[in-house]
Amino acid sequence: MAIAVVCTDSGKTLLSPHCTIHSHSSLQSGNTDAHCGAGCQSGNCLNAPVVAAPGPKPAPAAPDGGSFNVVGDSGVPAMHAALMPNGQVMFLDKLENYTKLRTADGYFAMSSEYDPQSNKAVPLAYLTNAFCSGGTFLADGRVISVGGNAPLTWLDPNIGDGFTAIRYLQRSSSDASLNGQDWKEPGNKLASARWYATAQTMPDGTVFVASGSLNGLNPTVLSNNNPTYEILSPGGVTQGNNIPMDILAKNQPYYMYPFVHLLRDGTLFVFVSKACQIFNVGTNTIVKELPDLPGDYRTYPNTGGSVLLPLSSANNWNPDIIICGGGAYQDITSPTDPSCGRIQPLSANPQWEMDAMPEGRGMVEGTLLPDGTVVWLNGGNRGAQGFGLMAAPTYEALLYDPAKPLGQRWSTLASSGIARLYHSVALLLLDGTIMVTGSNPVEMPILQPDAANPFVTDFRVENYVPPYLQGERANQRPTNIVLSSKTVTPGGQFDLSFQVLPNSQQVEVVLYHGGFVTHSVHMGHRMIQLDVAGWAPGGTSQHLTVTSPPNHNVAPPGPYVVYVLCDGTPGIGQFVQVV
Incomplete structure (x- = not known):
């Protein structure tokens, strides 16, 4: 469904036959000239300067590419997902006219809990429409979903307005009675409506929530937008203040779902469109403006992926960030960007180091593996985010090794x-494989493709098995992993024991947080490589003393997974709580 969009120019209202807006997506355009104009994403395209960014570069086949296997069914479209402390995965979706599960009241379920062991999903109920919400994990381990969209009472009269909603889901590695319990919504609300907001847990346990739309309407009308941030308490309750944010305001109308990464000094790296800065939340100040990233637009509606590379004492916990993919404008005709930029924002003179994937990709997302590499997958080579706006799916996974030249x-x-x-x-799952699921590029679920909708709703869950678990390498897993404590205190130590093969040469221990995943944005995603002592090559029974991260800037409080790797192969992850 499309309706006319109103573009404004110097206060005058102009109806453009070339700009349309879908009920879900933002500004759209028919071609690279038609979409240009005041308030539109790319400005005056005819006179726009050419920005140098590398074109596609071949990526040789890996010696072992791993394997994809269909293992189950999500039950609901997988718009949002998170690995919870019970080892199961939460899926969360918007209001739909069909899913494969029903809640106790007989209506279609819009959320499910998926067990990677049994590959079965059970329905979860919620009270407010979670359409394009943001999310994070609280310090106590609960996952929260913030914001959403309006009610659709014709679909389900029991589900209300989600624009200001805060939803909570509690799971535990030690209390199975919580499994399958519905989302809790005690009535706490955001300070303002936010559709397409990003959330990040801070070192003190508070939650930074930024950006969003006030009503889901035309973002070229600035009164529809919410270029502000607010702070939630460690318990997930708003402090009530909407604070204007310069980088969001300047990059309207394409300012939603910004990439946000917590840095080792407690500041935030914030990226939107092509622009980025270091921001101090405590003082509400811009610490440093960073160079724009060459190439096309990288955030919604031309979202690529952003990954904070592994932190370690060897690099003094200094952040190193890579952003890949993107596109030119919001239409199925848009080219996508193959280029990637990598930057160390806290260095003396931060500059983007440019690289490229073998093809342009929109909606590509990067997932850290415990061995320090990154798997990039999903998305397409042509088009943008929005219903029916992507063609040419990109089926292959790519491996990025940040340690190589x-x-x-x-x-x-x-x-x-x-x-x-x-x-x-x-x-990433506890067993070191990657869960891949979702794809619902239609306004309401469609199960069979046709000429108008060649790509439809997909409930299939795939398991991607990386190279480190292929063949004989799978037998190198450390086993019988036991931690001295399920809590990790920054600045402290903990012990762990495990079994390995007698010919194992190297051990690594990492602390991993998968975050809240949606729209190729992995909110809060981070991995810390920990220092260890006590490794004795040749012994099958190992006992290590592990040094915790130095502070909450490096590892904000919340649930994490400890992975032990022998010669690059991870054992089964163990959930812990950073306190």
Whole structure:
């Protein structure tokens, strides 16, 4: 469904036959000239300067590309996802006219809990429409979903307005009675409506919530937008203040779902469109403006992916961030960007180091593996985010090794047989494999493709098995992993014991947080490589003393997974709580 969009120019209202807005998506355009104009994403395209960014670069096939396997069914479209402390995965969706599960009241379920062991999903109920919400984990381990969209009473009269909603879901590695319990909504609300907001848990346990739309309407009309941030308490209750944010205001109308990463000094790296800065939340000040990233637009509606690379004492916990993919404008005709930029924002003179994938990709998302590499998958080669706006799915996974020299970091992994377009997700599981699911690029679920909708709703859950678990390498897993404590205190230590093969040469221990995944944005995603002592090569029974992260800037409070790796192969992850 499309309706006319109103573009404004110097206060005058103009109806453009070339700009349309879908009921879900933002500004759209028919071609690279038609979409240009005041208030539109790319400005005056005819006179726009050419920005140098590398074109596609071949990525040789990896020696072992891993494998994709269909293992189950999500039950609901997977717009949002998170690995919870019970080892199961939460899926969360908007109000739909069909899903495969029903709640106790007989209506279609819009959320489910998926067990990667049994590959079964059970329905979860919620009270407010979670359409394009943001999310994070609270310090106590609960996952929260913030914001959403309006009620659709014709679909379900029991589900209300989600624009200001805060939803809570509690799971525990030690209390199975919580499994399958519905979302809790005690009535706490955001300070203002936010559709497409980003959330980040801060070192003190508070939650930074930024950006969003006030009503889901035309973002070229600035009164529809919410270029502010607010702070929630460690318990997930708003402090009640909407604070204007310069980088969001300047990058309207394409300012939603910004990339946000917590840095080792407690500041935030904030990226939107092509612009980025270091921001101090405590003082509400811009610490440093960083260079724009060359190439096309990188955030919604031309979202690529952003990953904070592994932190370690060896690099003094200094952040290193890579952003890949993107596109030119919001239409199915839009080219996508193959380029990637990598930056160390706290360095003396931060500059983007440019690299490229083998093809342009929109909605590509990066997921850290415990061995320090990054798997990039999902998305497409043509188009943008929005219903029916992506073509040419990109089926192959890519591996990025940040430790290798520039020009040698990319390789091509196995290919999936399933198009993973709008509203798809990827996240690491406890066993070191990646769950890949979703793709619902239609306004309401469609199960059979046709000429008008070649890509439809997909409930299939795939398991991607990385190279480190293929063949004989799978037998190198450390086993019988036991931690001295399920809590990790920054600045402290903990012990762990495990079994390995007698010929194991190297051990690593990492602390991993998968975050809240939606729209190829992995909110809060981070991994810390920990220092260890006591490794004795040749012994099958190992006992290590592990040094915790130095502070909450490096590891904000919340649930994490400890992975032990022997010769690059991870054992089964163990959930812990950073306190």
